[in-house]
Amino acid sequence: MAIDPALHRLSVAPMLDWTDRHFRYLVRLCSRGVRLYTEMVTDRAILHGNRPRLLDFDPSEHPVALQLGGSDPALLAEAARIGQDWGYDEINLNLGCPSERVQGGGFGACLMKEPDLVAECFAAMREAVQLPVTAKHRLGVDDLEDYGYLARFVEKLASVGVEVFIVHARKAWLQGLSPKENREIPELRYGWVYRLKEDFPHLIFVLNGGVKTLDEAGAHLEHVDGVMLGRAVYEDPFVLEEADRRFFGLEHRPQRLQVAQAMIAYAEARLEEGVPLWSIARHMLNLFKGQRGGKRWRRYLSEHAIRPQAKAQVLWEALEQVTKTPTLRTIASLPKLEKPLQQCS
Incomplete structure (x- = not known):
């Protein structure tokens, strides 16, 4: 075929x-x-x-x-x-x-x-x-x-x-x-x-x-x-x-905060399996590149997510560097990303 x-x-x-x-x-x-x-x-x-x-x-x-x-x-x-x-x-x-x-x-x-x-x-x-x-x-x-x-x-x-x-x-x-x-x-x-x-x-x-x-x-x-x-x-x-x-031809345009929120949920699940946070966070360093707070986000992750016992809370704290919002859980009001399509293969 x-x-x-x-x-x-x-x-x-x-x-x-x-x-x-x-x-x-x-x-x-x-x-x-x-x-x-x-x-x-x-x-x-x-x-x-x-x-x-x-x-x-x-x-x-x-x-x-x-x-x-x-x-x-x-x-x-x-x-x-x-x-x-x-x-x-x-x-x-x-x-x-x-x-x-x-x-x-x-x-x-x-x-x-x-x-x-x-x-x-x-x-x-x-x-x-x-x-x-x-x-x-x-x-x-x-x-x-x-x-x-x-x-x-x-x-x-x-x-x-x-x-x-x-x-x-x-x-x-x-x-x-x-x-x-x-x-x-x-x-x-x-x-x-x-x-x-x-x-x-x-x-x-x-x-x-x-x-x-x-x-x-x-x-x-x-x-x-x-x-x-x-x-x-x-x-x-x-x-x-x-x-x-x-x-x-897909009507899909993600927001950076949505992606960050989904990655935090993903990190929480992987941490339960014994995956170190840095294995995930290192790929997230450029998530806010060129955005206000992006350098603070990158610096915070680089300094804290690399620690051996770092937890997903570090990602929430890093988001504070971007949003300047005291309670990060407020981003839960954002619409969650729909489950990625799987029929494209």
């Missing part, structure tokens, strides 16, 4: 150490329609590690994709099967991370030099699951920066049934640049991604890299099927404030 391109119209990139289940829950409160991705999880971690810690997510996160890292077809197939059983909507393979640790494991961006192996990996995963299995890759690596090679790479994966390609519109330098520098220094070539869509109109292409606003996303959508935002969302989740109305 063909994949509906609308499912990938707007998404939030997988970001190591950032897009954990707590941040994804926050993003879902800001947008019901945007597609979410986990951090990259290696196949071996899933096979041998603490699966609930690695894979658990809240049902409201749907549609949510599991991003895998690995290069062994059999191990990736088993990890994909586990991800399907866990309830994910998509399995994505990381072919773009340039970090030395990832290179040392023989996966990530360095796999772009081995299209035959990558095709074997995808064939094994697609055989193992009924979910969409998608690729996230760069334009090239090191001196291997040639549109012809990129097109052949895409064609190779398409030959084993890959339909969705998330393309970070930069190449990666495997030596000499840090992961951060690899996100900033190599030249962005959006035209190459546009050209892929022209050359392979039957495939789905999602553009990633350097997109900071919904206006920019809308401009790219004139040429490709989808756009993936990354750090812009982490730096201010409310960059998605108008996303549902503009891209998904």
Whole structure:
């Protein structure tokens, strides 16, 4: 069955150490329609590690994709099967991370030099699951920066049934640049991604890299099927404030206080499970970015939520820094956010 391109119209990139289940829950409160991705999880971690810690997510996160890292077809197939059983909507393979640790494991961006192996990996995963299995890759690596090679790479994966390609519109330098520098220094070539869509109109292409606003996303959508935002969302989740109305036809426009209130309720539930408050609060630091009291909010959380025994009351106290309201429970008079839609997957 063909994949509906609308499912990938707007998404939030997988970001190591950032897009954990707590941040994804926050993003879902800001947008019901945007597609979410986990951090990259290696196949071996899933096979041998603490699966609930690695894979658990809240049902409201749907549609949510599991991003895998690995290069062994059999191990990736088993990890994909586990991800399907866990309830994910998509399995994505990381072919773009340039970090030395990832290179040392023989996966990530360095796999772009081995299209035959990558095709074997995808064939094994697609055989193992009924979910969409998608690729996230760069334009090239090191001196291997040639549109012809990129097109052949895409064609190779398409030959084993890959339909969705998330393309970070930069190449990666495997030596000499840090992961951060690899996100900033190599030249962005959006035209190459546009050209892929022209050359392979039957495939789905999602553009990633350097997109900071919904206006920019809308401009790219004139040429490709989808756009993936990354750090812009982490730096201010409310960059998605108008996303549902503009891209998904949903009448949903959250307020920051509503989202804060919902996150406090979420934190209270997770604390009962033994999750430290900072694991959640660290993702909330930018919730009031650019707003009156936003710096006070951030400073208060940074100083108090990081304490080992911190409770959810810290979040209420931080809100006082924003609202200057003596009794924080007065924000309970705000209409609560409706339960996020789950039929978008």
